[in-house]
Amino acid sequence: MIRLIGAGGRPGQEAAELDTFWTIPNIITVVRFLGVPLFVWFIVQQQYAAAVITLVVLxxxxWVDGYIARRFNQVSSVGKWLDPVADRTALIVIAITFVVDGVAPAWLVWTIVIPDTILILNALILFRGPLHLPVTNVGKIRTALLLVGSPMLLLHRVPGFNQEWLIVTAHIILIIGCVGHLIAFYGYFTAAHRKYRAERTPVPGEGAVDDA
Known part of the structure; x- marks a missing residue:
C-alpha cells in the first residue's frame, strides 16, 4: 500500500512546487468534492447502486490526482492543503449520511468528527487560523481504508449483494480505518504543538544588542 501511496514520484528528483490553483490535480480534487452532494442525493433517493459507483469514483x-501531481510535476502549494481538506470534508459528510440513513452505526461519525473538530479548534487556538500540516502515510492509509470500506458497506444495500461476508469485511476495514484515523489525529495534534513551540522559541542571538 505504501508503494501505491507514493506512486508517480521520481526517485532522486524533487519537483518544484507550483504557486497556482490551475493544475490538473487541483481540478480533479474540486470535481471529486462536487461529487459528494451527488452521493448524498443518491442516498436520499435510495439509489444505492449509483451511490456505490459515486463512492468508488471519489x-x-x-489516488489519481496525487499520482498525476507527482508524475507530471504538478505539485502545488494550493493542492497540498486543498486535497486533505476535501478528503476530510468528504469523509465527514459520507459518515454522517451513512448514520442518518442507517447504513452505518453512530460510532463511525463520532470517531471521524470528534478528532477532526479537536484539530480544527486546536489550530484556531494556537495559530488563530487553519494549520496545513504535511499529510502523513498513516493519514493517507486511513483515508484509503475509509474510502474502500464505505462503498463495501453500502454495497450490502444493493439488490444481489446482501451477503453477510460483505458487511463483515466492510466493518473490519472501517474499524481499522477508524483506528488509523485516531493514530493520525494524535500525530497531527502533537505536530501542531511542536510547530507552535518552535515558533515561540527565540532564535539564539536574535534580538541581541551589538555593543561593539
Missing amino acids: GSTD
Whole structure:
C-alpha cells in the first residue's frame, strides 16, 4: 500500500512546487468534492447502486490526482492543503449520511468528527487560523481504508449483494480505518504543538544588542 501511496514520484528528483490553483490535480480534487452532494442525493433517493459507483469514483480519483501531481510535476502549494481538506470534508459528510440513513452505526461519525473538530479548534487556538500540516502515510492509509470500506458497506444495500461476508469485511476495514484515523489525529495534534513551540522559541542571538 505504501508503494501505491507514493506512486508517480521520481526517485532522486524533487519537483518544484507550483504557486497556482490551475493544475490538473487541483481540478480533479474540486470535481471529486462536487461529487459528494451527488452521493448524498443518491442516498436520499435510495439509489444505492449509483451511490456505490459515486463512492468508488471519489476514492479512485483521490489516488489519481496525487499520482498525476507527482508524475507530471504538478505539485502545488494550493493542492497540498486543498486535497486533505476535501478528503476530510468528504469523509465527514459520507459518515454522517451513512448514520442518518442507517447504513452505518453512530460510532463511525463520532470517531471521524470528534478528532477532526479537536484539530480544527486546536489550530484556531494556537495559530488563530487553519494549520496545513504535511499529510502523513498513516493519514493517507486511513483515508484509503475509509474510502474502500464505505462503498463495501453500502454495497450490502444493493439488490444481489446482501451477503453477510460483505458487511463483515466492510466493518473490519472501517474499524481499522477508524483506528488509523485516531493514530493520525494524535500525530497531527502533537505536530501542531511542536510547530507552535518552535515558533515561540527565540532564535539564539536574535534580538541581541551589538555593543561593539
